Amino acid sequence: MPAVADSFDAFRADLDDYNDRRERLIKASRDITNLSKKVIFLLHRLVLEGATDDPNVALNAATRAREKLRDVQNIYASLRHELSGDRFWRYQRQVSPGLQEYIEALSFAHYLEHGTLITFQQVQDTLCDPDGVPYFPLTVSDYLLGLSDLTGELMRFAISAIARRGGRAKAHQVCAFVRNCKADFERMTPYVRDLSKKQAVTAQSLEKIEDAAYAITVRGSEYDLPQDMLDDLVAQSISRFGIHDDRRRDDKFDDDEGGT
Amino acid sequence: MDPQDLENINALLDRDVELREKIKDQVADLDKKTRTMVGMLNKVHSTRKESIPALVDSVRPVLLSCRETTSALVKLIPENQFWRWKELWSNSLRTAVFAAALMEYLSTRTLITLPQVSELLGIKDEWKDRLLLPVEDYLHGLVSLVNELSRLAVNSVTLGNFEEPIRISIFVKDLFTGFSMLNLKNDLLRRRFDSLKYDIKKIEEVVYDVSLRKLAPPPQSRMT
Numbered sequence: 146m147p148a149v150a151d152s153f154d155a156f157r158a159d160l161d162d163y164n165d166r167r168e169r170l171i172k173a174s175r176d177i178t179n180l181s182k183k184v185i186f187l188l189h190r191l192v193l194e195g196a197t198d199d200p201n202v203a204l205n206a207a208t209r210a211r212e213k214l215r216d217v218q219n220i221y222a223s224l225r226h227e228l229s230g231d232r233f234w235r236y237q238r239q240v241s242p243g244l245q246e247y248i249e250a251l252s253f254a255h256y257l258e259h260g261t262l263i264t265f266q267q268v269q270d271t272l273c274d275p276d277g278v279p280y281f282p283l284t285v286s287d288y289l290l291g292l293s294d295l296t297g298e299l300m301r302f303a304i305s306a307i308a309r310r311g312g313r314a315k316a317h318q319v320c321a322f323v324r325n326c327k328a329d330f331e332r333m334t335p336y337v338r339d340l341s342k343k344q345a346v347t348a349q350s351l352e353k354i355e356d357a358a359y360a361i362t363v364r365g366s367e368y369d370l371p372q373d374m375l376d377d378l379v380a381q382s383i384s385r386f387g388i389h390d391d392r393r394r395d396d397k398f399d400d401d402e403g404g405t
Numbered sequence: 406m407d408p409q410d411l412e413n414i415n416a417l418l419d420r421d422v423e424l425r426e427k428i429k430d431q432v433a434d435l436d437k438k439t440r441t442m443v444g445m446l447n448k449v450h451s452t453r454k455e456s457i458p459a460l461v462d463s464v465r466p467v468l469l470s471c472r473e474t475t476s477a478l479v480k481l482i483p484e485n486q487f488w489r490w491k492e493l494w495s496n497s498l499r500t501a502v503f504a505a506a507l508m509e510y511l512s513t514r515t516l517i518t519l520p521q522v523s524e525l526l527g528i529k530d531e532w533k534d535r536l537l538l539p540v541e542d543y544l545h546g547l548v549s550l551v552n553e554l555s556r557l558a559v560n561s562v563t564l565g566n567f568e569e570p571i572r573i574s575i576f577v578k579d580l581f582t583g584f585s586m587l588n589l590k591n592d593l594l595r596r597r598f599d600s601l602k603y604d605i606k607k608i609e610e611v612v613y614d615v616s617l618r619k620l621a622p623p624p625q626s627r628m629t
Contacts, residue, residue: 149516153583159540164590231534235488264410285417329406336418 163235166227170239173224177217177243181250184213185298188253193305207258210250214271217247221272221280228281241287248291253298260318262292262326286337293330293343296323300350304357310376313361320354327351425493427481432494435474439500442467446507446553450560454569461508468508471501472527475536482535495542501526502538502546507553514572516580519543541594544584548597551577555604558611567620570611577601577608 188210195202228236248268255263268291269283303319306312327347334341365375406414445464452460482490505525509517523530523538554573561569581601589595615621 148518149579149583150586152518153586156540156544156583157587161588164588231485231487234486237489262406262410264407265414266410285414285421289414326406329411332415333418336422 167236167239170227170236173220174239174243177220178246180217181246184210184250185253203257207254210254214251218271225280233281244287245291245294248288249294252292252295289330289333289337289340290343293340293347296326296347296350299323300354303354307357316354316358320358323351323354428490428493431474431478432497435471435494435497438467438471439497439504442504443500446504449557453564454566457511461511464508468505468525475527479532479536485534487535487537499542499545502543503549506546506550544594547580548601551580551601551604555607558608562611562615567615570608570615571621574608574612577605581605
C-alpha cells in the first residue's frame with residue numbers, strides 16, 4: 146500500500162507546519178512579553194522620578210511608553226500572515242500570554258494619561274494596519290485578562306507614590322479605580338477562563354491599597370493640618386536625608402518588582 | 406469601565422455562551438450517532454465472516470446521517486472560528502472516523518483516506534474555516550481502529566476465521582509504518598501511538614498461534 150506512505154508524508158508536512166508555526170509564535174509571544182514588561186518598568190520609573198502632582202510627568206511617561214510599545218505592534222504586524230484567517234484561533238493559546246502582557250502595559254500607559262480604563266476598541270485599534278484592518282481579532286478574554294493584570298501595577302504605583310507630594314490623593318484615586326474594575330469584572334468571571342484566579346489577585350492588590358489608604362487616614366488624623374501642609378512636612382523631613390533616602394526607596398521598589 | 410464598553414463586552418460574552426449551547430446541542434446529536442455506530446460495530450466480534458457485509462450495510466445509514474449534523478453545525482460556526490470551537494466535538498468526530506475506517510477495512514481491507522472520511526461525513530471543502538476534519542482527529546480515529554483490530558484478530562480466530570489475523574497484521578504494520586513517519590510532539594496522539602506496539606504484539610501472538618498450528622493457509626496463498 147504505497148498510498149498509505151504517501152498520505153502519511155502529507156500528514157507529516159501538515160503536522161510539521163503546525164508545530165513549526167506554533168514554536169515561532171511561542172517565541173514571538175515571549176519577546177512581546179519581555180518588551181511589555183520593560184515598558185511597565187519604564188512607566189514606574191518615569192512616574193517615580195518626576196513630581197507626583199505634575200500632570201506632565203504622567204503624560205510624558207505615557208508618551209514614551211507608547212513609543213516603546215510600537216516595537217510590540219511591529220512584531221504583531223510581522224506575525225500577521227501567521228495569524229490570518231482561521232489560523233488565529235488555532236494558535237490563540239500561543240498568542241495569548243504576550244498579548245495580555247502587552248495589554249497590561251498599554252492600559253497602564255493609558256491610565257496614566259487619561260485616568261480611565263482603555264476600551265476594547267482602543268486596544269484593537271493599536272493592533273491594526275494603517276488602513277484600520279486588524280492584524281487579528283482581539284478576544285474579550287485576552288482584553289479582560291490583560292486589564293486584570295493592570296490592577297497589580299496600579300497597586301505598586303499607588304503604594305510607591307504614597308509617600309510623595311499628592312501621593313495620598315493619588316492612592317485614593319487608584320483605590321477607587323481598582324475597586325470599580327474589580328466590580329465590573331466580577332460579572333464576567335464565569336465566562337472567561339482564568340479570570341477568577343486573576344480576580345483573586347486583584348482582591349489582594351486592592352486590599353494592599355486599602356490598607357495603605359487606611360494608614361494614611363489614621364495617621365493624618367493625628368495632625369489637624371490640610372493635605373498640602375502635610376505634604377510639605379513630609380517633604381522637608383525627606384529632603385534632610387537627600388540622596389540616601391532616594392536610593393533606599395529605589396531598592397524597595399526593585400524588591401517589589403522582583404517579588405512578583 | 407466605560408458603561409458602553411461594559412455593555413458591549415457583556416453582550417459579546419452572552420453571545421458566546423449562547424453559541425456554545427447551540428453547538429453543544431449538535432455535538433450531543435453527533436455523539437449519539439457515533440455511539441450508536443460503535444455499538445452496532447461491536448457485533449463484528451461475534452459475527453461470522455459471511456454476515457459482516459450485512460452488518461456494515463446496516464451501520465452505513467447511521468454514518469451517512471452524520472451529514473445532517475455536520476451541515477447543521479457548520480451553520481453555527483462563525484467565519485474563521487473552526488479552531489475556537491473544535492474541542493467541543495473532537496471526540497465525537499474521532500469516533501466517527503474510527504467507525505468509518507473500521508467499516509472500510511471490513512469491506513475492502515484498505516485504509517480509508519482522510520478525504521473519503523470527510524466525504525462520508527458530508528464535510529465540504531469550502532467550509533474549511535468553519536468545519537473540517539483535521540489530520541490530528543483523523544489519526545486519532547486510526548489509532549482507535551488499530552485498538553479495535555487487535556481485538557478482532559483474537560475474536561475472529563474464536564469464530565473460526567484464521568486468515569483474518571494475518572490480514573489484520575499486514576494492514577496494521579503498514580499503518581504503523583505510516584505513523585512512524587510522523588514527527589509527533591509529546592501529546593495525546595503521541596502517547597496513543599506509543600501504545601500501538603502492544604496492539605501489534607497482541608496481533609503477532611495470534612498470528613504466531615495460528616501459523617504454528619497450521620490453521621491458516623501457507624504464506625504464498627495469503628491475500629494481502
